[in-house]
Amino acid sequence: MSPRNPLRRGDTPQALTVDELSARADALAGAVETGGERLERGAAHRATAVVDKVRERNSLVGGHTVVALAGATGSGKSSLFNALVGADIARVGQRRPTTSTPTAAVWGTEPAGALLDWLSVGTRHQVTEPGDLDGLVLVDLPDFDSRESAHREEAQRILELVDVFVWVTDPQKYADAVLHDDYVAVLRDYGAVTIVVLNQVDRLPPGGEEQIAADLARLLERDGLQQHEVIGTSTRTGVGLDALRSRLHDAVEQSDAARHRLGADLRTAAGGLLDSVGESGAGVPDRARDELVDALARSAGVPTVVDAVARDFRMESWARTGWPFTRWVRAVRPAPLKRLRLDRDVAGSPDITEQDVRAVLGRSSIPSPAPAARAAVDLAARRIGTSAGEGLPTRWADAVADAARPADADLADELDQAVLRTSLRGRKPLWWAVLGPLQVVLALAALAGLVWLVVIALAGWLQLPDVPTADIGPFAMPFLLLVGGLLAGLLLAAIARWLAAIGARKRAATVDKRLRRAIGEVGDARVVEPVEQVLSQHDRTRAGIERALG
Numbered sequence: 182m183s184p185r186n187p188l189r190r191g192d193t194p195q196a197l198t199v200d201e202l203s204a205r206a207d208a209l210a211g212a213v214e215t216g217g218e219r220l221e222r223g224a225a226h227r228a229t230a231v232v233d234k235v236r237e238r239n240s241l242v243g244g245h246t247v248v249a250l251a252g253a254t255g256s257g258k259s260s261l262f263n264a265l266v267g268a269d270i271a272r273v274g275q276r277r278p279t280t281s282t283p284t285a286a287v288w289g290t291e292p293a294g295a296l297l298d299w300l301s302v303g304t305r306h307q308v309t310e311p312g313d314l315d316g317l318v319l320v321d322l323p324d325f326d327s328r329e330s331a332h333r334e335e336a337q338r339i340l341e342l343v344d345v346f347v348w349v350t351d352p353q354k355y356a357d358a359v360l361h362d363d364y365v366a367v368l369r370d371y372g373a374v375t376i377v378v379l380n381q382v383d384r385l386p387p388g389g390e391e392q393i394a395a396d397l398a399r400l401l402e403r404d405g406l407q408q409h410e411v412i413g414t415s416t417r418t419g420v421g422l423d424a425l426r427s428r429l430h431d432a433v434e435q436s437d438a439a440r441h442r443l444g445a446d447l448r449t450a451a452g453g454l455l456d457s458v459g460e461s462g463a464g465v466p467d468r469a470r471d472e473l474v475d476a477l478a479r480s481a482g483v484p485t486v487v488d489a490v491a492r493d494f495r496m497e498s499w500a501r502t503g504w505p506f507t508r509w510v511r512a513v514r515p516a517p518l519k520r521l522r523l524d525r526d527v528a529g530s531p532d533i534t535e536q537d538v539r540a541v542l543g544r545s546s547i548p549s550p551a552p553a554a555r556a557a558v559d560l561a562a563r564r565i566g567t568s569a570g571e572g573l574p575t576r577w578a579d580a581v582a583d584a585a586r587p588a589d590a591d592l593a594d595e596l597d598q599a600v601l602r603t604s605l606r607g608r609k610p611l612w613w614a615v616l617g618p619l620q621v622v623l624a625l626a627a628l629a630g631l632v633w634l635v636v637i638a639l640a641g642w643l644q645l646p647d648v649p650t651a652d653i654g655p656f657a658m659p660f661l662l663l664v665g666g667l668l669a670g671l672l673l674a675a676i677a678r679w680l681a682a683i684g685a686r687k688r689a690a691t692v693d694k695r696l697r698r699a700i701g702e703v704g705d706a707r708v709v710e711p712v713e714q715v716l717s718q719h720d721r722t723r724a725g726i727e728r729a730l731g
Contacts, residue, residue, distance in 0.1 A: 212725025252349030369405030498681035627666025633659035
């Protein structure tokens with residue numbers, strides 16, 4: 182026993198509202214716009230056409246339901262059309278093809294001109310006594326298997342626009358491949374607006390109608406039409422015409438066939454785009470980003486800068502807290518940061534402030550990156566593109582990979598500017614303020630002891646009176662001042678050198694973090710953010726498709 186026809190009252194799920202149709206159409210249009218060239222072109226074009234159709238159909242005022250009679254040559258659909266209308270409107274004859282242009286019959290007094298103009302149906306007939314079919318627009322299509330390609334194309338065009346399909350076949354062509362493969366199977370998702378008619382049953386012997394109807398039902402199930410009912414009709418005897426009118430009445434009465442059809446159109450169009458998107462993008466893994474920052478840091482010469490910062494800190498520490506008698510050595514040594522043109526700190530800023538960030542004054546003197554460093558950047562960027570695009574369709578994966586490839590020339594300049602903008606200084610250590618003056622005191626003590634001893638020696642050589650001294654144990658005070666000042670100064674210098682080494686490592690680590698942060702911002706702007714933008718576009722495209730699917 183065939184399942185009940187989906188056009189019967191109460192059998193179909195509730196149709197989408199006009200607002201919901203508009204919302205889903207907008208979501209699908211947004212998905213197509215966002216996806217752009219990354220979507221399969223044919224599916225995107227079909228989706229755009231469906232969106233336009235939904236908007237145009239919803240804009241047409243009126244409660245008409247458009248039903249198309251579609252069938253192969255000789256199926257008798259024009260005779261069926263005339264029987265339903267109650268007048269000989271469509272041309273019927275032995276010469277094939279008979280129907281060359283669509284003909285429409287309108288039941289009721291409500292104007293349907295705008296709708297028929299949209300359908301581009303010129304031949305129109307007004308049914309004066311609509312009865313229970315008020316609001317029906319019945320269209321007799323050209324044969325979809327016509328020898329004339331223009332006829333086939335016209336039938337296909339109208340089928341894209343109507344609300345309900347009535348597939349009319351006959352005992353000779355009910356298993357025709359054109360009907361099943363090119364139409365029913367393709368439109369299997371439109372079961373809620375599909376009626377199948379087996380016409381000319383009066384030509385069958387007793388029991389033949391049931392046998393062919395069962396076979397046709399089997400073929401429809403194979404085509405994927407889940408809900409269907411085969412209605413046997415005969416225009417000569419009138420068999421089945423009342424049943425067909427009843428189905429048409431149900432479609433007109435519920436006034437939702439158009440919304441069922443449009444909803445199915447949106448689902449079909451959105452489903453056609455699903456292969457063009459994947460699951461949500463994996464995003465940029467932290468490990469891949471860290472690898473990129475490492476590669477960019479090497480390319481920007483960060484290790485060279487950090488080493489210069491450490492050496493500069495040690496030299497400055499020695500200049501402030503080293504043995505005063507050898508501090509002059511620093512004056513003849515080139516400052517590491519100055520050699521790299523990275524010593525442009527704001528004068529008079531003792532601490533790190535916003536004013537401690539150097540103004541960008543051209544390029545630094547950091548050596549250009551070696552080919553291996555540039556290759557490492559390219560490899561790290563490719564890894565980001567590969568990992569972020571994993572699992573995406575080819576076009577999206579290619580777009581992610583392209584977004585992860587920065588321009589080498591511009592990138593080198595931005596990295597250099599990032600280094601120049603980064604403060605390489607820090608707060609002056611407290612021990613500088615302690616050891617520096619103490620070294621001066623010890624140096625003065627040693628100098629005083631030396632002068633004192635020289636004066637004593639000169640007085641003795643000139644046989645002058647003895648210069649008074651104070652003794653501490655077996656040692657004279659001048660000797661203690663000289664030796665003690667020298668030894669204590671050297672010991673303090675050794676301590677200062679040890680503290681400078683520790684401080685240099687800390688300063689280098691701090692500056693390395695700052696530089697890597699600045700380099701990371703460049704990497705984010707040039708690689709990570711473009712990749713995430715493509716992934717975001719993919720996710721928005723998928724969300725729009727899923728919204729259209731409902």
